[in-house]
Amino acid sequence: AQSVTQLGSHVSVSEGALVLLRCNYSSSVPPYLFWYVQYPNQGLQLLLKYTSAATLVKGINGFEAEFKKSETSFHLTKPSAHMSDAAEYFCAVMGGGADGLTFGKGTHLIIQP
Amino acid sequence: GAGVSQSPSNKVTEKGKDVELRCDPISGHTALYWYRQSLGQGLEFLIYFQGNSAPDKSGLPSDRFSAERTGGSVSTLTIQRTQQEDSAVYLCASSSAPEREQYFGPGTRLTVT
Numbered sequence: 001a002q003s004v005t006q007l008g009s010h011v012s013v014s015e016g017a018l019v020l021l022r023c024n025y026s027s028s029v030p031p032y033l034f035w036y037v038q039y040p041n042q043g044l045q046l047l048l049k050y051t052s053a054a055t056l057v058k059g060i061n062g063f064e065a066e067f068k069k070s071e072t073s074f075h076l077t078k079p080s081a082h083m084s085d086a087a088e089y090f091c092a093v094m095g096g097g098a099d100g101l102t103f104g105k106g107t108h109l110i111i112q113p
Numbered sequence: 114g115a116g117v118s119q120s121p122s123n124k125v126t127e128k129g130k131d132v133e134l135r136c137d138p139i140s141g142h143t144a145l146y147w148y149r150q151s152l153g154q155g156l157e158f159l160i161y162f163q164g165n166s167a168p169d170k171s172g173l174p175s176d177r178f179s180a181e182r183t184g185g186s187v188s189t190l191t192i193q194r195t196q197q198e199d200s201a202v203y204l205c206a207s208s209s210a211p212e213r214e215q216y217f218g219p220g221t222r223l224t225v226t
Contacts, residue, residue: 032212043117043204043217051212090156094212099169100146100158101215 002027002093006104014112019063019078021107023091026072031095033074035065038088038106047089050074061085086111115139117218119205125224126195134190134221138207145188146208146215147180151201162188163211195225 007022025031033050048059055067065076074091088108092101118137126132138145147159162168162182173179177196182188192199202222206215 034214036217043219044206046214046216049214092156099161099211100148100172101156102158103156105155 002031002095002102004091004093004102004104006089006091006107008107009105010108010110012110012112013081015083016080019076019081019085019109021076021089021091021109023065023074023076023104024072025074025091025093027093027095029095031093033065033067034092034094034101035059035063035074035076036090036092038090040087044090047076081109081111083111083113085109117205117207117216119203119218119221121221122219123222123224125226128197128225129194131191131193132195132223134192134203134205134223136188136190136205136218138186138188138205139216142207142209142216143185144208144211144213144215145182146206147188147190148204148206149174149201150204150220154201156204159190192223195223197225199223200225 003026005024035047036044038044047063048057050057050067058064063078088106090106091104094101120135143164145162149157159172160168160180165185177193180190202220204220206217208215
């Protein structure tokens with residue numbers, strides 16, 4: 001069975017500050033890992049994905065994530081937060097024969113002016 | 114190109130009625146997924162179709178839920194005898210192949226009164 005844990009249901013940062021959203025996964029096999037963003041009343045938009053090609057993955061809107069197998073982590077970062085980054089962020093895992101994505105509970109990112 | 118589309122965008126129904134939710138995947142995508150998003154349960158995987166193969170229905174929450182995919186393209190999720198706990202946003206996603214990134218539609222917000 002797979003699982004995803006996102007630490008912090010809400011994260012607040014100042015505009016221009018570093019964004020760090022934490023994700024830890026549990027999987028019995030090398031996983032495929034994803035970060036999605038959801039803006040209010042919209043569907044999920046893919047930010048980036050890890051598929052074993054490189055441990056540091058760059059995504060859209062200046063976000064990146066680093067896969068650390070020893071820590072079973074896939075944390076999402078952005079060097080400088082922008083007001084438009086305010087949204088709900090979901091980490092997800094697929095693998096081990098599972099057909100669909102297993103999502104974390106999400107982290108609501110708040111940007112303070 | 115066109116993304117995943119879902120209809121209706123909103124559906125209000127009375128308890129006990131049947132509802133049908135429709136998903137049009139991205140053209141050429143062979144894999145199609147249904148998820149449910151609710152406040153209490155977060156994002157849950159429901160069912161997955163790969164081409165014309167029989168789907169894995171093990172994620173469906175009850176036997177009141179069913180889904181079909183015609184001609185390997187459009188999919189319909191049917192909920193019979195709706196209950197208040199069925200109220201949620203139902204999201205559809207498609208991908209070019211299993212374990213590739215999934216692209217999500219805007220969702221159908223179902224409210225059971």
